[in-house]
Amino acid sequence: MYLNLLAIDLFLLAEKAVLILIVISVSLLVAMYETWGERKVAAFMQDRRGPNRAGPGGLFQPLADGLKLFAKEEIIPTSSNRLLFILGPGLAMLTAMMTSAVVPWSSHFNMFGRHVSMQIADVNIGILYIFGVVSMGVYGVMIGGWASNNKFSLLAAVRGASQIISYELAMGLSIISLLMVTGSLSLRTIVEQQHIGHYYILLQPLGFLIFLVCSFAECNRTPFDLSEADNELNMGFHLEYSSMKLGFYLFSEYVNVFISSAVMATLYFGGFDIPFVNSTWLADHWGQNALAGLQIVSFFVKIVAFIFFFMWVRWTIPRFRYDQLMNLGWKIMIPLALINMVVTGFIVLLHLYGWR
Amino acid sequence: MGITQVLFWFLSIMAILSAILVVISKNPVHSVLWLIVVFVAISGHYILLNAQFLAIVNLIVYAGAIMVLFLFVFMLMNLNSETEPQKNRWLKIAGVIAGGALLLVMVAALKRADLKTQVAQMNTGDIGLIHNLGMALFHDYVIPFEISSVLFLSAMVGVVVIGKKD
Incomplete structure (x- = not known):
């Protein structure tokens, strides 16, 4: 009854809803095939064949795994906190999905006489939004580990959460030096600046390295997967989980890998920019829609390269010990990020005001 | 409404x-x-x-x-x-x-x-918005802002000192 009084552009609402639906299903699809890719990459590194039974090259393996996880018996331990036990994996998945809202996937399409932007929300605090959501991601791990009412789960959850908090600091500091260069927090503006000028990897190589290491830690990936170190903690914070709740935890890790690859490509590798191609020329000659389509392809090539890098590292570098992890985070990463910040600030000011 | x-x-x-x-x-x-x-x-x-x-x-x-x-x-x-x-x-x-x-x-x-x-x-x-807030904090109120950051620093140093004591 109030609906006609709510001053909302219904077309905009529909457009955004469709975009959200597409982004979420693509994230899930990519996450699904990341599990397949990970096993193939592992097999390649260890001179094996990997999954090759279901479909050509084992391509249907993720479907079979998903079906298995859905069909398994769901066990909720009697001594656990029932509500929080269910909330944990849901929260992990929710926060993994929410991050994708500010990533610009491409420039824009011209469809149905409308200017359809390929970004769900261009807020002027884009990067900080990602940080906010990532910092809420800790709760999925903590609540799940605590609600299981199991000592190993709790230990793993505390480990995981303290790791994420520690590396968030260095990540934030490395972002600050990038922000000094860009002067904007909006991801779209950052990408557009890289279209005109250099990719920010050239201006911020150290910052990128710190960001990369920290995003490994944030995603709980090897060499930082201390919260699921199975030789020390049985299985980690999801020890008591079974069926699709376990699936959500495993899946949210892969969604996180996908989104952080997208964020790294956006911040340091030009986002949806097509390298060595003049995009205004392309838009004039081939049309805006073709350009936007090609930009999506270019962006996904960059993302897949990063995802491969994640897997490459996982099967190359062994796990850190916990004290090594904390030393690396607090005594190497944070001072390095601070030095990077001071040097960047100095150079930016020098650039603004000259030598005198 | x-x-x-x-x-x-x-x-x-x-x-x-x-x-x-x-x-x-x-x-x-x-x-x-x-x-x-x-x-x-x-x-x-x-x-x-x-x-x-x-x-x-x-x-x-x-x-x-x-x-x-x-x-x-x-x-x-x-x-x-x-x-x-x-x-x-x-x-x-x-x-x-x-x-x-x-x-x-x-x-x-x-x-x-x-x-x-x-x-x-x-x-x-x-x-x-971040631009205006930054201008207000670092331009108009820079001294109170810096003093409060020193306060935070002293709290951190204090925590480290207490933590070091065996």
Whole structure:
């Protein structure tokens, strides 16, 4: 009854809803095939064949795994906190999905006489939004580990959460030096600046390295997967989980890998920019829609390269010990990020005001 | 009733309900989780006031960092209603009287305050946007800002000194 009084552009609402639906299903699809890719990459590194039974090259393996996880018996331990036990994996998945809202996937399409932007929300605090959501991601791990009412789960959850908090600091500091260069927090503006000028990897190589290491830690990936170190903690914070709740935890890790690859490509590798191609020329000659389509392809090539890098590292570098992890985070990463910040600030000011 | 008003009522009810649940929850871990919901609701209010930066910093710092530390402590101490020592009855009565007195003072102060002319500006004003906030903090109020950062630094040094003591 109030609906006609709510001053909302219904077309905009529909457009955004469709975009959200597409982004979420693509994230899930990519996450699904990341599990397949990970096993193939592992097999390649260890001179094996990997999954090759279901479909050509084992391509249907993720479907079979998903079906298995859905069909398994769901066990909720009697001594656990029932509500929080269910909330944990849901929260992990929710926060993994929410991050994708500010990533610009491409420039824009011209469809149905409308200017359809390929970004769900261009807020002027884009990067900080990602940080906010990532910092809420800790709760999925903590609540799940605590609600299981199991000592190993709790230990793993505390480990995981303290790791994420520690590396968030260095990540934030490395972002600050990038922000000094860009002067904007909006991801779209950052990408557009890289279209005109250099990719920010050239201006911020150290910052990128710190960001990369920290995003490994944030995603709980090897060499930082201390919260699921199975030789020390049985299985980690999801020890008591079974069926699709376990699936959500495993899946949210892969969604996180996908989104952080997208964020790294956006911040340091030009986002949806097509390298060595003049995009205004392309838009004039081939049309805006073709350009936007090609930009999506270019962006996904960059993302897949990063995802491969994640897997490459996982099967190359062994796990850190916990004290090594904390030393690396607090005594190497944070001072390095601070030095990077001071040097960047100095150079930016020098650039603004000259030598005198 | 515009969308802003709908959101305002929703967020307000969410904030007040979860604040009440923070107080009446038996399990301290539940209290902390409800407190996080309160922070999320308050961040929503900041966004309604067009203070996006404040909203997201509130989420990152309070909900994302400080509450995790609270949760750490509660989870490791394993506090619950069984191990909680029963308080003295006189202590309870004293608490009720003190809390009631505080409520009385606050209600009295709010009744005297001039609320009609000072309405919050929803969705307008741009002081909360990051550019203007940065200008205000580092241009107009740079000395108070720096002094408060020194205060934080001294607190951190103090923590390290206490932590080093064996």
